[in-house]
Amino acid sequence: MxxxxxxxxxxxxxxxxxxxxxxxxxxxxxxxxxxWEKAKKVGLSPIQIQILIFIAFHKQELxxxxxxxxxxxxxxxxxxxxxxxxxxKEMILKDFSxxxxxxxxxxxxxxGKKIVAExxxxxEPLKAQIDTIGSNELENVFKTLGELIxxxxxxxxxxxxxxxxxxxxxQKNKKTDYCNLLKKELFNEDIRLDCPxxxxxx
Ligand code: SF4
Numbered sequence: 001m002x003x004x005x006x007x008x009x010x011x012x013x014x015x016x017x018x019x020x021x022x023x024x025x026x027x028x029x030x031x032x033x034x035x036w037e038k039a040k041k042v043g044l045s046p047i048q049i050q051i052l053i054f055i056a057f058h059k060q061e062l063x064x065x066x067x068x069x070x071x072x073x074x075x076x077x078x079x080x081x082x083x084x085x086x087x088x089k090e091m092i093l094k095d096f097s098x099x100x101x102x103x104x105x106x107x108x109x110x111x112g113k114k115i116v117a118e119x120x121x122x123x124e125p126l127k128a129q130i131d132t133i134g135s136n137e138l139e140n141v142f143k144t145l146g147e148l149i150x151x152x153x154x155x156x157x158x159x160x161x162x163x164x165x166x167x168x169x170x171q172k173n174k175k176t177d178y179c180n181l182l183k184k185e186l187f188n189e190d191i192r193l194d195c196p197x198x199x200x201x202x
Contacts, residue, residue, distance in 0.1 A: 030126055038122045042115055044089075047072065048082050049119050052091060055108055056116040059196060060095075063106045071160050091115055139188055146191050162198035164191045169199065 004011055006018040007025075035046035042049070050072060055063045062071070065083065069076045083106065086092045091112035094104040108116065130138070150165035152158040164170045169181040177186040181197055184190075192198070 027126075031123070034122045034125060038119045042118060044085075044115070045082070047074065047078070048086055049115075049122070051079070051082055051106075052086065052108065052112055052116050053120050055092070055106055056113070056120065060105050060107075064098075064103050066103065073159070086112070142191075143188050146193060149193065162192070162194045164195065164198075166201055167195065167198050168201040169197070170201070 002008070006012065006021040012018045012022055032046070035049060038049055039046050044052075051068055054068065054071060061067075065076050065079045068079045072079075083092065083094075087094065089111070090109055093107045093109050095107055096104045098105055133141075146163055146165060149158060149161050150163055153161040153163075153166055164177065164179065164186060167179075169179050170186075171178040171180055177191065178184070179186050179190075
């Protein structure tokens with residue numbers, strides 16, 4: 001079993017899928033490194049920065065403790081702790097006006113927006129390298145990435161995704177993909193990974 005490990009370099013020589021897993025593991029380190037650089041600058045933890053950036057770009061119904069826990073695969077108490085710090089630093093505002101009186105949604109304060117402006121480019125060094133790859137190759141990578149995210153979601157590893165493939169409005173025709181909400185054919189580059197209109201297909 002140990003010999004078959006994808007982390008065993010010998011195994012990686014035997015099959016490309018092992019090499020790809022090892023490669024993805026390396027790339028996941030990039031997010032850690034880049035987030036830590038920003039974290040040091042603004043005096044927040046990586047997860048606190050991720051929460052602020054998420055709130056800045058997503059609809060209110062996703063900006064609550066339960067959803068954030070699912071989105072980032074951490075426990076609700078861990079999210080609550082992060083929110084407590086952000087609240088104490090006056091970077092967020094809690095809104096208790098939702099129909100469910102036990103929970104609240106989270107907004108950014110003016111200071112929170114300023115911090116987002118300083119940190120939301122943390123992944124730019126990664127994007128800059130991706131931009132050096134040819135567009136045909138990128139299209140293929142994107143297609144594979146979308147399929148992989150969808151498959152990982154279907155088998156329960158990745159609980160949250162907002163791609164077309166898992167959306168109620170998505171329709172697969174013989175050779176084309178179609179969005180019944182936008183009423184248009186989806187070419188490869190139109191497939192979304194984080195769609196604001198996404199509704200989970202059940
Ligand atoms: S609503 Fe968004 S996620 Fe759903 S199929 Fe249309 S574009 Fe894709």
